[in-house]
Amino acid sequence: MSQAVLDAADATMSRLLRLAQKFNCFYLSxxxxxxxxxxxxxxxxxGLVRPDVMKQLLRYPEVFCVSSGSVxxxxxxxxxxxxxxxxxxxxxxxxxxxxxxxxxxxxxECYEVRTxxxxxxxxxxxxxxxxxxxxxxxxxxxxxxxxxxxxxxCLWLQQRSATKQTWPGKxxxxxxxxxxxxxxxxxxxxxxxxxxxxxPSDLMQNLISAGCVSFYFESERGLFPNTEFVFDLxxxxxxxxxxxxGEVQQFELLPVGQCLERIFLSDYKTTSIPVTLDFLIRHGLxxxxxxxxxTRIIELLHVPLQKIYSNAKTTVHKQNGQSIIENNVAS
Amino acid sequence: MSQAVLDAADATMSRLLRLAQKFNCFYLSxxxxxxxxxxxxxxxxxGLVRPDVMKQLLRYPEVFCVSSGSVxxxxxxxxxxxxxxxxxxxxxxxxxxxxxxxxxxxxxECYEVRTxxxxxxxxxxxxxxxxxxxxxxxxxxxxxxxxxxxxxxCLWLQQRSATKQTWPGKxxxxxxxxxxxxxxxxxxxxxxxxxxxxxPSDLMQNLISAGCVSFYFESERGLFPNTEFVFDLxxxxxxxxxxxxGEVQQFELLPVGQCLERIFLSDYKTTSIPVTLDFLIRHGLxxxxxxxxxTRIIELLHVPLQKIYSNAKTTVHKQNGQSIIENNVAS
Numbered sequence: 213m214s215q216a217v218l219d220a221a222d223a224t225m226s227r228l229l230r231l232a233q234k235f236n237c238f239y240l241s242x243x244x245x246x247x248x249x250x251x252x253x254x255x256x257x258x259g260l261v262r263p264d265v266m267k268q269l270l271r272y273p274e275v276f277c278v279s280s281g282s283v284x285x286x287x288x289x290x291x292x293x294x295x296x297x298x299x300x301x302x303x304x305x306x307x308x309x310x311x312x313x314x315x316x317x318x319x320x321e322c323y324e325v326r327t328x329x330x331x332x333x334x335x336x337x338x339x340x341x342x343x344x345x346x347x348x349x350x351x352x353x354x355x356x357x358x359x360x361x362x363x364x365x366c367l368w369l370q371q372r373s374a375t376k377q378t379w380p381g382k383x384x385x386x387x388x389x390x391x392x393x394x395x396x397x398x399x400x401x402x403x404x405x406x407x408x409x410x411x412p413s414d415l416m417q418n419l420i421s422a423g424c425v426s427f428y429f430e431s432e433r434g435l436f437p438n439t440e441f442v443f444d445l446x447x448x449x450x451x452x453x454x455x456x457x458g459e460v461q462q463f464e465l466l467p468v469g470q471c472l473e474r475i476f477l478s479d480y481k482t483t484s485i486p487v488t489l490d491f492l493i494r495h496g497l498x499x500x501x502x503x504x505x506x507t508r509i510i511e512l513l514h515v516p517l518q519k520i521y522s523n524a525k526t527t528v529h530k531q532n533g534q535s536i537i538e539n540n541v542a543s
Numbered sequence: 544m545s546q547a548v549l550d551a552a553d554a555t556m557s558r559l560l561r562l563a564q565k566f567n568c569f570y571l572s573x574x575x576x577x578x579x580x581x582x583x584x585x586x587x588x589x590g591l592v593r594p595d596v597m598k599q600l601l602r603y604p605e606v607f608c609v610s611s612g613s614v615x616x617x618x619x620x621x622x623x624x625x626x627x628x629x630x631x632x633x634x635x636x637x638x639x640x641x642x643x644x645x646x647x648x649x650x651x652e653c654y655e656v657r658t659x660x661x662x663x664x665x666x667x668x669x670x671x672x673x674x675x676x677x678x679x680x681x682x683x684x685x686x687x688x689x690x691x692x693x694x695x696x697c698l699w700l701q702q703r704s705a706t707k708q709t710w711p712g713k714x715x716x717x718x719x720x721x722x723x724x725x726x727x728x729x730x731x732x733x734x735x736x737x738x739x740x741x742x743p744s745d746l747m748q749n750l751i752s753a754g755c756v757s758f759y760f761e762s763e764r765g766l767f768p769n770t771e772f773v774f775d776l777x778x779x780x781x782x783x784x785x786x787x788x789g790e791v792q793q794f795e796l797l798p799v800g801q802c803l804e805r806i807f808l809s810d811y812k813t814t815s816i817p818v819t820l821d822f823l824i825r826h827g828l829x830x831x832x833x834x835x836x837x838t839r840i841i842e843l844l845h846v847p848l849q850k851i852y853s854n855a856k857t858t859v860h861k862q863n864g865q866s867i868i869e870n871n872v873a874s
Binding site: 328329330396397398420421422423424426439441493494495496499500501504505506507508510511513514515516517518519 | 754824826837850
């Protein structure tokens with residue numbers, strides 16, 4: 213297609229489609245560029261490594277085998293503990309050298325590394341480091357909403373504390389948190405609802421699971437193949453969220469029409485937009501009548517992350533007229 | 544992976560994941576088998592043609608150019624009308640010969656053929672014939688629900704008339720219909736709600752757009768890359784749907800727990816399961832707490848149909864370590 217045609221297409225592209233492409237910037241460009249190498253653990257691809265990270269990992273040949281086709285965690289490591297400890301030692305050294313911005317957000321809180329969400333974990337990794345390896349990560353988000361007699365459907369949003377390691381001062385969904393080692397999905401929802409917004413357990417009885425969103429974002433910190441488990445919570449008119457853990461600056465109740473405007477602002481956390489947008493779609497504010505790229509946007513809220521890292525052995529197959537040569541990533 | 548490992552994986556696979564694979568049977572196997580050829584109109588891929596259909600199209604070289612890489616509608620046809628008429632003449636002949644089961648369901652009702660949902664239409668095609676060319680098609684579905692004081696959340700289901708051309712006698716969502724030439728999404732929702740279930744316009748005020756589902760099914764009739772625009776409609780306790788157009792045998796109000804069982808029965812229309820399942824997910828009945836393959840199932844309710852037919856010119860690019868050679872499908 214000519215540049216003129218592409219420019220014309222871009223001009224007619226909706227603001228929401230641009231936003232959906234922004235939180236999927238890696239899915240739509242980096243992923244297909246071929247610059248990153250598969251990260252292999254126990255014969256399975258569990259992530260992707262960018263060239264800047266690869267360069268540092270080359271310094272630890274006893275931990276990472278960097279070849280032309282992949283970065284592999286030393287397969288001689290015997291088990292979950294040994295794999296976790298060996299990689300942790302490297303990360304601690306890189307952190308002390310200030311090599312990566314990502315590691316400045318070290319949390320002493322780990323995420324599991326799995327081939328699939330419900331598979332056994334291969335190792336754990338500090339959550340600040342998962343983006344260096346493109347590890348799929350999972351979180352929980354609660355859309356707190358109110359059916360207001362005059363303002364109509366409203367959403368509670370939070371503004372993150374100015375001192376947070378990531379996305380300081382940005383607007384965000386009412387309650388959200390990562391799924392860390394040893395914590396279940398509902399457990400995390402209840403824990404975060406209490407810590408971030410002081411939602412009493414009787415109100416949490418109304419919590420309704422409403423799906424999940426998946427997208428693949430990239431920032432200067434690294435790669436973010438994120439899946440968020442989404443919950444809706446109707447709150448009474450007189451309830452006001454109060455923060456307990458110091459991670460929230462303020463809460464604001466906004467009519468959904470204003471939420472739809474706010475997600476376009478630069479002070480909205482990019483990786484929280486999918487959850488807000490999914491809520492606005494499920495509750496009819498964004499509809500096929502007012503959004504020309506409705507179907508594409510909904511597909512970009514559900515990109516196929518669970519199957520994005522292929523575990524197949526070397527095969528050449530035909531797909532829709534394309535020849536696909538797969539790497540031998542399984543050992 | 545060894546066969547034993549695959550068998551073990553299959554044994555632990557949830558019933559819902561199997562169902563999601565069933566309504567995506569073409570997406571998960573046929574699509575990657577390479578047996579079908581791209582269907583090209585005006586230089587754009589708009590569908591896929593199976594070998595059994597290709598064999599018949601070879602008889603009409605003045606309409607279809609069948610090459611080793613594609614089936615192309617004669618690019619000499621000047622416009623929408625000429626393309627529509629030429630292909631219609633072929634279909635009428637094939638129909639009179641009883642060549643394809645699909646054409647026994649001839650409707651005298653056309654679908655548009657586009658490169659993308661909101662693009663200009665390239666031609667129209669009788670809706671019974673779209674599956675012969677793997678044309679993306681779009682429909683509208685309404686989940687009619689009731690908050691019952693004793694049964695809890697309930698869904699109205701319809702049983703299709705025993706004389707319907709497709710899926711006779713099968714259970715289905717309360718209201719649904721295809722998006723045919725000249726009709727908008729909301730317009731179709733209102734029209735079908737009246738014809739199929741006699742829902743008065745004052746009740747339709749509560750209609751809420753709730754997203755869409757996309758899946759790629761295959762049957763003996765042909766290929767079905769379907770996107771359904773989904774609406775929820777809360778109905779009052781005392782409302783009972785009544786059919787007007789003779790296409791419905793009966794309606795039944797079922798608690799959502801029983802709906803979840805019914806979609807597993809062989810008398811549930813396979814291509815209606817995604818809409819019902821999406822409702823059950825959005826309303827918390829299927830949750831990450833009770834469904835181990837929750838994230839994969841949600842991805843299978845939103846497969847990337849809008850981008851599944853590539854329109855790129857010949858390029859070789861690297862994707863996640865794979866070399867992809869694309870056909871030159873654009874003329």
